[in-house]
Amino acid sequence: MNAYDVIVIGGGPAGCAMALDLNRRGYDVALCDQAKFPRDKVCGEFISPGADPILEQLGVLSSIEALSPKRLKGVAISSYESAELEIDYPTSTETGLSPTSLSVPRYQLDALFLKQVQNAGVKVFEQHKITDFIFDDGCVVGVKGWDETKTSFSLNGKLVVDAGGRNAVSLRKFNLKREPKGNSKIAFSAHWQGVRLPHDYCYMHVSHPGYTGISSVGNGRANVVLVVEAREKSLDLTQKTLTGDGKLALRGGAEAFYHRVLMQNSRRCKMLEGGERVEPVRSVESLAFAVKPVPCGGLVLVGDATGFIDPFTGEGIYLSLRSSQLAGEVIHSGFQNSNFSRNFLSVYDERRKQEFGGKFLLSRILQGLIYNRVLCNRVMKSLSANRVLAETLVGVIGDILPAKKVVSLKFLLQLLVETFKGKAVLDLRKVL
Numbered sequence: 001m002n003a004y005d006v007i008v009i010g011g012g013p014a015g016c017a018m019a020l021d022l023n024r025r026g027y028d029v030a031l032c033d034q035a036k037f038p039r040d041k042v043c044g045e046f047i048s049p050g051a052d053p054i055l056e057q058l059g060v061l062s063s064i065e066a067l068s069p070k071r072l073k074g075v076a077i078s079s080y081e082s083a084e085l086e087i088d089y090p091t092s093t094e095t096g097l098s099p100t101s102l103s104v105p106r107y108q109l110d111a112l113f114l115k116q117v118q119n120a121g122v123k124v125f126e127q128h129k130i131t132d133f134i135f136d137d138g139c140v141v142g143v144k145g146w147d148e149t150k151t152s153f154s155l156n157g158k159l160v161v162d163a164g165g166r167n168a169v170s171l172r173k174f175n176l177k178r179e180p181k182g183n184s185k186i187a188f189s190a191h192w193q194g195v196r197l198p199h200d201y202c203y204m205h206v207s208h209p210g211y212t213g214i215s216s217v218g219n220g221r222a223n224v225v226l227v228v229e230a231r232e233k234s235l236d237l238t239q240k241t242l243t244g245d246g247k248l249a250l251r252g253g254a255e256a257f258y259h260r261v262l263m264q265n266s267r268r269c270k271m272l273e274g275g276e277r278v279e280p281v282r283s284v285e286s287l288a289f290a291v292k293p294v295p296c297g298g299l300v301l302v303g304d305a306t307g308f309i310d311p312f313t314g315e316g317i318y319l320s321l322r323s324s325q326l327a328g329e330v331i332h333s334g335f336q337n338s339n340f341s342r343n344f345l346s347v348y349d350e351r352r353k354q355e356f357g358g359k360f361l362l363s364r365i366l367q368g369l370i371y372n373r374v375l376c377n378r379v380m381k382s383l384s385a386n387r388v389l390a391e392t393l394v395g396v397i398g399d400i401l402p403a404k405k406v407v408s409l410k411f412l413l414q415l416l417v418e419t420f421k422g423k424a425v426l427d428l429r430k431v432l
Contacts, residue, residue, distance in 0.1 A: 004030040004123070006331065007143055007157040009130050011037065014303025014320035015163030016113035019122045020058045021328035027335070029122045030155055032143065034129035038111035042189045042284045043316075044213050045106055045223045046072075046202055049089055049099035050399025051318040054325060060116050067112070069104035070216045075394050076201035078267050079380040080208075080373050086201055087383070089398050090391040099400055101202070103215045103223070105191070128153065130169050133160065133299070139340065140298035159331060159340050161300045163324070166284075168305035171291065178290040185210070186285045188226040188258045195222035195275040206370045207265045214271060224272070226258055229371075230285060255281045288363070293349060297341040300348060302327050309363040318399045319356060326351050358403025362396065 008019045011033035019031045047055075055061040076084040089099045118124050127148035134142030134154060144154040162170040171177045195214065197203060202215040210228035217223050258281045263269045291307045294300070303320035330348040334340050369375050383390040392411065395401035405411065 002030070002123075003156040004028045005157065005335070006030075006159050006161060007032065007155050008161045008163060009033075009143065009169065010163035010165060010303070010305075011035070011114050011117075011124070011126070012041070012110055012163060012165060012303065012320065013113060013317050014165075014305075014324050015161070016110075016117050017054070017058055017321045017324035018161050018163055018302055018327060019117045020060075020120055021324060022331065023117075023120045023122050025328065025332050030125065030157070031117060031122055032125040032128040032130055032145075032155070033114075034127065036127050036148075037114050038107045040105075040107040040282075041110070042187060042225075042282045043106045043223075044189075044215075044225050045103055045109075045217055046213070046215055046317075047102035047104065047109075048318045048397070048399040049101050051102070051321055052099070054318075054321045058116070058321075060113060063112050063116065064102065064104060064109065067104060067108055068218055069102050070200070070218045071100040072103055072200050072202050072215060073098060073100050074201050075397065076199070076203045077380065077383075078203070078205045078207075079370075079376045080206060081266050082377065082380060084198075084201075084203060084205075084267065085380055085384050085390070086199065087387075087390045087394045089400060090395040092400075099398070100200075101398060103202070103217050105217050105221075105223075125155075130164070132169070133173065135296075138296055140296060159298055159300065159334065161302055161327065161331070162305050163301075163303045163320075165304040166289070166308060168301065170294065170299060170301055170305060174292075174295055176292045176294070178292060184230045184285060185227055185288065186230050186283055188228075188254070188281050188283045190224055190258070190277050190281045191217070191279050192222050192224050192272065192275040193220055193278050195224070196271050197222065203271070205265055205268050206376055208373075209261065211370060212262065212265075212268060214268070221278070222275070224262065224277075226261055228261065254283065293346065294342065297343075297345065300327050300331060300345055306352065307360075309360050319359070322355065322399075323352055326355065356403075359396070362403055 005027040006022050006029045008015045008029060008031045011031060015031060019029045022029050052061060055064060074086060074088040076086045078084045091098050114124065128145060130143045130145040132144050133140045134144060134156065140160045141158070142154060142156040143160060144152065147153050162168045197214065197216055202213060205212045210226060213225045214222055262272060288308055291301065291305070302323045304316055306323055308316060327348050330345060334344060337344070369379055383393065392401065392405055396403050396405055
C-alpha cells in the first residue's frame, strides 16, 4: 500500500492547485481522478481577473497564455431584451491598468493543469475512482477505490483533500450536501462556431425563463451557456437520468428547448443566427448548494465540494483556486503542529466563510432581482446612469474587489435610491 503525505481527490483546477501548492511546500502528494485526460466539463469557461495572480504563483499562467486564450475586458448585461450595458472591469489603483478575464475551454485548461502537476513530480493516478476512505481512530488516513481495470486499490496518507466537485465522495459518504431553499436550476452548455460578438465582453442576457452567458473562447468559437429553473414548464424533465459524473442525460427535446430559448431573445438571436452549434448540448442540474462541516479529522474539502453559487455572480474557477490557497496554509500549519484533528482543520472553514460569505450573499441578492423583470430593468437603468456603481459591481463579480464593497449598507442604499427614485423599495428580507 503506497503512502503519501497528502492524497488529493480530483484533477480539476481546485485539485491541481492544491497539489501544486502542497508540492511547492515540500510535501509528497498523490492526485487521483476517475477520468482519463483530456476530458470536458459543463462550465462557463470564464476565469475572472482575480485569478491571474494565483495562476502565476502556481506557475501555469504563462502556459495558459500560450494557448492564445481570449481576454475579455468586462461584462455586457442585457435585461429582458434591452440594449447591452457594457461594463469594463475597474482600473487598478496600484498599476493604473485595466484587468481582463481569461476565457479558455475547460478540456484545454484541465489538461494543462494536470500536465503541470505531473511535471512538478506529483504522482497522478488517472482513471482511479475513489469510493471510500480509510479511517484510523476516527480520522481519515487514506482512500480506496477501483482503477481502470476494475481492480481495487488503496492509498495511505496523513491527510486527504477532496476536490471532487459537486459529486465528491465526501458529500455522499457523510451526507454533507444541503440543497438550497427555493428552486434548483439547470445549466445547458455547448460550443458554437460563427457567433457574432460585438466586443470582447462576456455577454449576459437576462430574460424569461432564465439567462445566458456567451463568451468567445478563441479560435472562432464561443461558449453559450443557458441557465433556467428546473420547474420551467416548457422543459420536460419527466424522463431524465443522472450520470455518474452528475450530468443530466435528458431524453426528448432537451436540445430543442435549448435552441428555442436561445432564439426567443432578440438580442441573443442576432448574435447566434449566423452561428452553428458544433457539439452536443450538455447539461448539469442543481447548480447552487451549500455543504455541512466535515465531521471528522484528516479530511479537507476544496473547490466546488465546499458548495457552489449561481454562476451569474462570477465563475467557480477563482473560488476553487482561492479555496485551495486557504486550505494550503492551514494544512501546512497542521503538518508543523502534527495536528489534523477536526477542530484544528476547522480554521480553514472559518477563513473560507470570511472570504466567500459576501459573494454568496451577493448571489442571493442578484437572484432576487434577475427573475423579476421590473426590478431587473430598474437596476440596469440605475447601473447605466451610475458607472461607478456598475464598475464596483463588476469588480466584485470579477473577484478584483472584495464582496463587502457591494454587500454593504452604503452600496445597497445607493443602488436602491438610484433604482427606485421614490417608488416602492424592494424588501431585501424577501431576497435574503
